[in-house]
Amino acid sequence: MANFETPELQETVEIPALKQDVMSHSRPFVAKEQFQAPLGFPGELADDWKDVAITKLGELLKTNRALQVFMDSCVKCGACTDKCHYFLGTSDPRNMPVARQDLLRNVYRRYYTLPGKYFPKLVGATDLTEEVLDQWYSYFHQCSECRRCSVYCPYGIDTAEITMATRDIMNAVGKGQKYSNEIIGKVFKIGNNLGLPQPALEDTLLGLEEDVKDDTGIDVRFPLDEKGAEVLVVTPSADFFAEPHIDGLIGYAKVFHAAGISWTLSSHASEAANFGLFIGSNENMKKIAMRIREAALDLGVKRIIFGECGHAWRVAYSYLNTLAGPFDFLDPRYPVPQHICEFTHDLIQRRVITLDKSRNDHRRVTFHDSCNVARASRMGDMPGGQFVIPREVIKAACNHFYDMAPETIGEATFCCGGGGGLLTDDLLELRVKGALPRMSALKQVVEEHEVTHMAAICAICKSQFSKVLPYYGFQMDQIISVHQLVSDAIVLDGQQ
């Protein structure tokens, strides 16, 4: 494996002693010109990059109340210092949320506050230098924008907002991250993160139809670009071929089949994830979101449903109406958009579909609350529905369900370690270490309840866990899609 040590699993969350700079080497590949240009960003640092950065910061302060309030309000109480999984897993003090914020705040103070201008030492204000930019690049790519810190801060300071703003500033001066920006380029050019063009997508879906037919003897359809379908399904492109994602997609298809509701995927909007969020670029986020509106109009659907994806669901649930609305051309009886779990849950409740739990009896399941579903969105009409509904779906699909420790789920859930634009192999060390709190919690239910599988509803979580589970002595296939459980349990008419 790689040249770092996987941390030891812990009984409960332990707060490490500080080890200054141990993660300062961790930084993703920088985007070259070719990946910056399609997003409207410069390809490299210009001579006047400092002025550009300071001006950009000023603009953001004027157009984002959260940033302005968060810059001013932190009292350095320390409540957030032990809340970040990257700090818990790496011991690097700059991964304490407030210390991460301070990397930007100190510059803010220097250029935009009186005490910082006249008494920089006193308030810890710093000049913007190349060294500071390097620190930004390193540590603002050690934040998965998971919002765990914002739950505990007495002023709700959300480090994710500050990470996004700083990444936006870095892009504005030509220091973008290759992983995210290359992917956004693919979405613009081809329609999805994986660069899967329409014919390839069609092939894949036909292949899936055959697989399901072989498996069940039933013609379950995976329609693409079908005008006049009732529902447009927008799902992360990983669902089209990655494991265990694809079993989730098969689950959605079976649910639609069993419920007799027509649906379609779109090659124009063949990606649910919106990486514009990760890089804090509202312009790009809006452009990416518009594809979904365009596809919905073009196909003449009545509803939009999102597949299992965490940050995607945040953008869908919280922002889509703002970015690409209003959606008054859709059926007003359904929320826009809906989550696939809301959809399936409702069908189960109304007994439109039947699940045979015993088919999952070989599994003992726990559920990983994905960070942005948990802390940046909702399902159903009750606050906290995002915790209840997926669990209800799981419990309807299997007999053995056990939650992990309460301080590691729900609103306190730990990020998988790969969210927010960090799911790239150049950040593997960070990803493995950041998974420590979740892995420790998993270990506990494995020991106590002989849990065999962890279900999730996020493409990033699924990919990340497939990768890091083996580092901690688990099997990579212990992570599954929630709709894989549904897929295995659902009773289809005429099934063999």
Add this chain to the structure above:
Amino acid sequence: MFVTVLFALLFYVATAIFLVGLGMRIARYARTPAPLKIPTTPAPTTRRGVVVRMGTEVLLFNSLFKANKWIWLFGFMFHVALALVLLRHLRYFLDPVPTWVVLIQPFGMYAAFAMVIGLAGLWVRRLFVERIRYISSPSDHLMLALLLGIALTGLSMTYLWHTDILAVKLFFTGLMRFELNPLPTQPMLLLHLFLVASLMVIFPFSKLLHAPGVFFSPTRNQVDNPREKRHVANVKWMIAVEKPAASADQ
């Protein structure tokens, strides 16, 4: 007389800086758009729910309680005590003194001790908990020193070196009517007043902005209803890109 004039000027200037500075800051928060819905969920789905959430944050420090019981304990103790002490001080500015101010008087006296304990607890943590020491800059220590200084000089006047409180009251009620009445020159009193004036001057430029800030924090004050109600704000990027017309839309 010199001292009286000096402190009169000091308090006029400090009050002006405090009010104008804070007012401008609050105006800035209010003016700045919140382009997207970012409440930390689970969040209330109604305005009323948000008022309750904000209430539990401002009055009980709910999030802090979830985060860390020690910081909550000392922080809560300090803030409640400060509130009581401030209310108690109203009797130096109001004539006649309202009954409720008279009633809280005895609590206000004990509150001063609670305030000192709270501040000391916070400072000890800032000095000895490695993580908190790491994130502290000199100004964070000075802020605690300043607040502790105010509390201790105040206490010393209650218990050690009494001052002519009636004269002090005349001085301040006079200031409010733009009249000069002599201020006693007892050193503890002058130090106490000087520190208070300094705090007022620093307020709008420091982390004390958390006081108005919390009310403007989008993660706490937004209603969680983005699907039900389209959230729009007047920012360039939001209106710049044209969206395709929808059949039923126009």
